[in-house]
Amino acid sequence: MTRFVMAGADQEVLLHHMAFYGLGDILEEADVDVLLTWEDGRPVLLGEGLEPDVIENAVRAHVEGRREWVAQTNDDGRGTMSPRLTAFTADEQWQSHQTGREEILDRLAAQHRWGDLRYLAALGEPSYWSVNRRNEVLQDDGASRFEMQPRNRGSEFVGNRLRPLAEKLLVRKPGQIVAGLDGSAASDELGGKPDSVSATGMTTPGPVDSALVWCALWGIGWFPLAHRVSGTAVTSGHLGRSRREWFYVPVWRGRWRPARARSILASAQLRDAASTGLTDEHDPLGGRAASTWLRARGVAGVLRFPIGRFGSDNAPERRALRAEAIPL
Template identity: 35%
Template sequence: MSITVPVDVHDAFSHLFLVGLASIVEEESPDTYCALRWERAGASATVLTSNPMDLDDISVCVHAHVSKYNNLLAMTSDGKYDGGTLHATMSPRLSNIVEASGWQALHDDRQAAIDALDSMGECRYFGALGQPSYWSGRVSGSSHALQADNGASRWEMVTRNKGQEFISGRLRKLSQIVADFSLERIRAGISGEIEADECGNEKSNSRTATGLHAPALTDNVRAWCALIGVSAFPVIPSVCDSRDSTAAMFQISKKGSYAVLPVFKEEWTLARFRSVSRSAALLKAGVSIALAANDSDFTVHDDWLAERGVITCVLFRQFISDNKSAPERWLERGTFTPVKGSAR
């Protein structure tokens, strides 16, 4: 059984929408496996399910998923960890915690929220977001010595102006809105029949996509799926003096930040996508493409990627605004580089 939905292979948001949608179906229907396939040169994609599921069935999965997340302790828990303002416990970036008591309270609340999770999908998602780092930076009397953002996912791109944070400022609000949708509204959002941005007040420069593409009106059902798609990209904790590595995202000194995603020749499963997106091979390919930016004939030669059906790598440069105190970030439209293995 399958459904076909409109997407844009040049848009990182579309990639994560597909990954998130398939992740939701597999989480809500544990005996079902999904496969995905790009169609019409990346203008649409097919979602195939091992058990018979039509668009209505998939809409039920999305509604059940967002309704469940809306009530998770991980979504609703708050604390005054900096001594004054309420902050969402599971937001991956909280930079104003200074006192040891604040870090202890955050640790205790996070553990309680994590212990309350009851599915692999939930654990995978909140784990992939990362956490405020208490281990990064220098030991000194300066509150700025601690680099708390270093433990967070690079895929979490909420602009940090006016105390904004990911869980309370974006994900929680989006979940509350989508959980109240009818099945018809969810169905229309998945299928692309409508594009409504209730969370972004229907603005043409809405930030609902949270950096997965440039500010634009973004359907809220698709946005929920795309933000769940971040679960495919775990954070790798490190004690280095730089932000921890995040799967499929990297930074090159003096050249900028990028994301790189695979495009497969035929059908691909979530397991294959996760394996490739977390691989050193894909990261190496992305770096080589970024360094060869002016070479239009550049080709990635990698047997490991080719053997797994990757025919193209899509490189997304990250736009960063010039606001030094709270820079805005989003992924620009992707460029394509072919992947080839050794001739045999």
């Protein structure tokens, strides 16, 4: 069994957890029987024949396979599958947008693209059903909290993040994708400056490899979203609201298949354990039961990432800060 170590990863940075999940999902789609584990604070993927060229080809094929729906836009040029968009002001805009979304979803379903459908369901969509007391549509209420693309100047997630990443990655020379994933040679084609925000909120500003970002953004698909008739959708792996928010993830012993990781990430037990010490979230009795349940499944600890808000109130930038460890 071959090991691939994401040697440049930092366990206290959310980006590297998300890239671990995204890469695991991409390899599973490529029919690699992959296992996920942690060794000395580094994510490790294991599988028969998991050589660098296998990983390189799998990621490249994955990016190529998403180009069709990533490139599709509404009449105004905005990404059809973006979960947060500048507000629609007319029924015709909503109808055109929904028609475009449904065409993509129907096409993916007909092609049995279950990974794409799981991802888009987790990413969310503009909320036409959530309104405030003045009957104004709260359009962002249907989006994943992991989708942190800043909204200044009308930017949006698919058109301003996924599409440019896909274009850059597909013209990389052989070996450059896997070099970015193992940390041996990072290249930030979208930013590159000391204050680069290419990580899209998954960590604080700074240069970061584009392949790592693609995998991290794809990792959002492992965090299911539960819509509400009124109010913000509930995102797995997220706690709190407004200016008191956190993301959380597990660290485990042993080797997990992707399905095991997805089930733990979405579990109420992980949420209960992660809410330790948050007076408005935590149930002490439930927390003890959750810790017992998690330990029995190999979870060694939980990391909680405070979410900072920066910039203006009109278009704030949300970023996951360094992790704090939650004891089980």
